[in-house]
Amino acid sequence: MSELLQQLINGLALGAIYALIALGYTMVYGVLRFINFAHSDVFMIGAFAGYFLARVVPGGSIGAGIVILIGAMAVCALLGVVIEKLAYRPLRGRSTLTVLITAIGVSLLLQNVGQRIFGANPRSFPSIFPVHQFHFGGIVLSSTQILVFVVTLVLLFLLRYIVLHTRIGTAMRALSFNPTAASLVGINNDRVISFTFALGSALAAAGGILYASNYPSIDPLMGTLPGMKAFVAAVLGGIGNIAGAAVGGLVLGMVETTVVGFGGSTYRDAVAFAVLILILLLRPEGLLGKRTAEKV
Amino acid sequence: MLRVENLSVSYGAIRALHDVSFEVPQGHIVTLIGSNGAGKSTTLRTISGLIKSTGGQISYDGAAIKGLPAHEIVSRGLCHVPEGRMVFANLTVRENLMMGAYLQRDAALINKERDYVFSVFPRLSEREKQLAGTLSGGEQQMLAIGRALMGRPRFLMLDEPSLGIAPLLVKAIFQQIVEINRERGITILLVEQNANLALEIATFGYVLETGRVILQDQAAALRSDPKVRSAYLGG
Ligand SMILES: Nc1ncnc2c1ncn2[C@@H]1O[C@H](COP(=O)(O)OP(=O)(O)OP(=O)(O)O)[C@@H](O)[C@H]1O
Ligand SMILES: [Mg+2]
Numbered sequence: 001m002s003e004l005l006q007q008l009i010n011g012l013a014l015g016a017i018y019a020l021i022a023l024g025y026t027m028v029y030g031v032l033r034f035i036n037f038a039h040s041d042v043f044m045i046g047a048f049a050g051y052f053l054a055r056v057v058p059g060g061s062i063g064a065g066i067v068i069l070i071g072a073m074a075v076c077a078l079l080g081v082v083i084e085k086l087a088y089r090p091l092r093g094r095s096t097l098t099v100l101i102t103a104i105g106v107s108l109l110l111q112n113v114g115q116r117i118f119g120a121n122p123r124s125f126p127s128i129f130p131v132h133q134f135h136f137g138g139i140v141l142s143s144t145q146i147l148v149f150v151v152t153l154v155l156l157f158l159l160r161y162i163v164l165h166t167r168i169g170t171a172m173r174a175l176s177f178n179p180t181a182a183s184l185v186g187i188n189n190d191r192v193i194s195f196t197f198a199l200g201s202a203l204a205a206a207g208g209i210l211y212a213s214n215y216p217s218i219d220p221l222m223g224t225l226p227g228m229k230a231f232v233a234a235v236l237g238g239i240g241n242i243a244g245a246a247v248g249g250l251v252l253g254m255v256e257t258t259v260v261g262f263g264g265s266t267y268r269d270a271v272a273f274a275v276l277i278l279i280l281l282l283r284p285e286g287l288l289g290k291r292t293a294e295k296v
Numbered sequence: 297m298l299r300v301e302n303l304s305v306s307y308g309a310i311r312a313l314h315d316v317s318f319e320v321p322q323g324h325i326v327t328l329i330g331s332n333g334a335g336k337s338t339t340l341r342t343i344s345g346l347i348k349s350t351g352g353q354i355s356y357d358g359a360a361i362k363g364l365p366a367h368e369i370v371s372r373g374l375c376h377v378p379e380g381r382m383v384f385a386n387l388t389v390r391e392n393l394m395m396g397a398y399l400q401r402d403a404a405l406i407n408k409e410r411d412y413v414f415s416v417f418p419r420l421s422e423r424e425k426q427l428a429g430t431l432s433g434g435e436q437q438m439l440a441i442g443r444a445l446m447g448r449p450r451f452l453m454l455d456e457p458s459l460g461i462a463p464l465l466v467k468a469i470f471q472q473i474v475e476i477n478r479e480r481g482i483t484i485l486l487v488e489q490n491a492n493l494a495l496e497i498a499t500f501g502y503v504l505e506t507g508r509v510i511l512q513d514q515a516a517a518l519r520s521d522p523k524v525r526s527a528y529l530g531g
Contacts, residue, residue, distance in 0.1 A: 167394070170387065170391050170394060170395060173387060173391075174387060174391075174395050177384045177385060177386045178384065180346060180378070180382065181378065181384060182384075182395075183345075183346070183365070183366035183370075184344060184346075184366060184370065184375070184376050184378060185395050185399075185443065185444075185447065186367045186370035186399040187395070187398055188365075188367045189367070
């Protein structure tokens with residue numbers, strides 16, 4: 001029983017990180033209808049931003065941890081806006097394929113520039129928040145896991161508030177439904193798209209820091225695998241669906257740790273893609289996606 | 297208030313508008329009629345900045361607006377209610393109206409405007425919390441017009457507000473259009489296939505055929521014009 005609970009906690013902690021990354025994929029898809037493959041590398045930059053910020057703001061306390069977290073989120077928000085402006089905006093109106101290939105190019109660029117600047121070798125990630133282990137019966141709960149839960153919950157609620165109850169959030173939903181109609185009510189679509197990239201990239205940065213805190217080692221290619229899995233999570237939840245991305249991340253994290261729990265660690269990464277294939281076969285619109293034809 | 301001169305538009309190799317010129321004086325309802333594919337929607341979409349023209353001028357309020365982005369044109373009080381309504385189906389009626397007021401900053405004014413929209417279309421107030429996608433076609437048309445009103449426009453372009461709506465409701469909506477024009481002093485450019493109705497409420501009309509203005513006159517004169525009668529008014 002306690003083993004099952006332990007699995008559940010580990011699975012949720014992993015899934016929460018996938019969820020944070022998946023939100024960026026799904027929000028960008030919502031407004032631009034393409035998969036931003038560079039998103040996983042923004043996640044990586046988030047971790048590195050945390051690493052370097054920790055040199056300036058010595059971590060170890062909750063206050064310092066929060067400062068580093070917010071700092072890294074701000075760095076990535078800016079990075080996301082710049083990427084969109086330089087790489088994607090000039091291609092507005094072009095075919096999705098063109099933009100997708102550009103996104104892959106941006107992804108490779110970030111990885112290569114990362115390797116050039118940070119070096120290809122992994123660096124160990126400092127403890128920016130206090131570290132402690134809590135034992136409840138047979139269950140171990142690390143402070144990093146608690147951190148993951150708290151940060152994810154706070155960010156999810158913040159995001160929910162922004163998307164559902166603010167002017168810009170409503171504009172995001174309007175634009176996602178019909179960009180033409182959005183511009184006809186006076187929405188500056190480019191500005192809303194920038195905002196969406198900022199939001200998604202900030203969440204990816206938070207994911208990067210939490211991920212790095214959990215596996216305390218970072219390198220310029222670290223984004224690839226979690227990025228892919230988060231993408232699967234976004235599809236699992238129904239691409240373009242914000243609640244779906246969060247649910248998809250959690251589900252995927254739990255599936256993955258369950259597989260590990262049953263002694264299948266070798267297959268843990270393959271499982272995500274098996275899940276992807278299954279959804280595409282059984283429920284292409286995802287768990288929370290609507291069963292409607294792609295709108296024109 | 298709005299002056300279009302020699303406007304030409306092409307979709308790739310297809311020429312949709314040839315040297316279209318017309319004028320809408322302040323305070324009037326002017327209509328643009330014509331059959332399917334005549335270029336009516338293209339004209340409106342070019343004015344509102346959704347598509348680029350290949351030639352000609354558009355001046356609004358004495359300023360050239362051709363080439364400005366759509367959101368910029370809206371901010372000048374020129375609002376386009378597009379063909380097919382395009383309400384935000386995934387938002388509630390209330391949220392749709394809020395989006396209509398996207399450029400308005402004064403909360404009190406926004407509330408006042410919403411009250412006005414609800415007084416014009418009481419049905420919308422009954423369905424405030426409903427998703428717009430679940431409204432009937434007629435209600436969606438009311439919402440599309442209401443949403444445009446939320447932006448406090450001085451000039452409204454309506455593209456086929458009668459499309460797909462039961463005749464009785466069409467009558468009611470047209471009555472409201474006249475009210476909006478009279479009470480609010482909002483100038484209106486009305487595009488319609490239902491030429492009968494359009495010429496009834498307009499002061500002046502232009503007839504568009506395959507991308508060209510082929511006739512223009514006082515609405516009353518057009519209504520009795522034999523050519524118009526046989527081609528657009530059903531004999
Ligand atoms: N996006 C487009 N791409 C290519 N051709 C187009 C496009 N939109 C319109 N056209 C063409 O331009 C011409 C004018 O179309 P437009 O939609 O302006 O007509 P309309 O007068 O509004 O017709 P309706 O009464 O059916 O709405 C038509 O021949 C149409 O096929
Ligand atoms: Mg049309």
